[in-house]
Amino acid sequence: MIEAAELKPCPFCGEEARLLKDCDNFLKWRVQVQCMGCVVETRLFPTQKAATDFWNTRAERPAKKGLSEE
Numbered sequence: 001m002i003e004a005a006e007l008k009p010c011p012f013c014g015e016e017a018r019l020l021k022d023c024d025n026f027l028k029w030r031v032q033v034q035c036m037g038c039v040v041e042t043r044l045f046p047t048q049k050a051a052t053d054f055w056n057t058r059a060e061r062p063a064k065k066g067l068s069e070e
């Protein structure tokens, strides 16, 4: 069952975000969240939930560093 992603607005520009999905060379899904405004991206995650949770956590607590940094 695939639930609709509940993505919070971008913590940097406030625009909507979207999920990007792709397969790697081993046909495993990789998911990341990308802002449609400033095009900031998260790193890649194996599941939609992991990517969504990561994005929403960052949206609640905007970091000084970029989303892709650990």
Ligand SMILES: [Zn+2]
Residues within 6 Å of the ligand: 010, 011, 012, 013, 014, 015, 035, 036, 037, 038, 039, 040
């Ligand atoms: Zn943004």
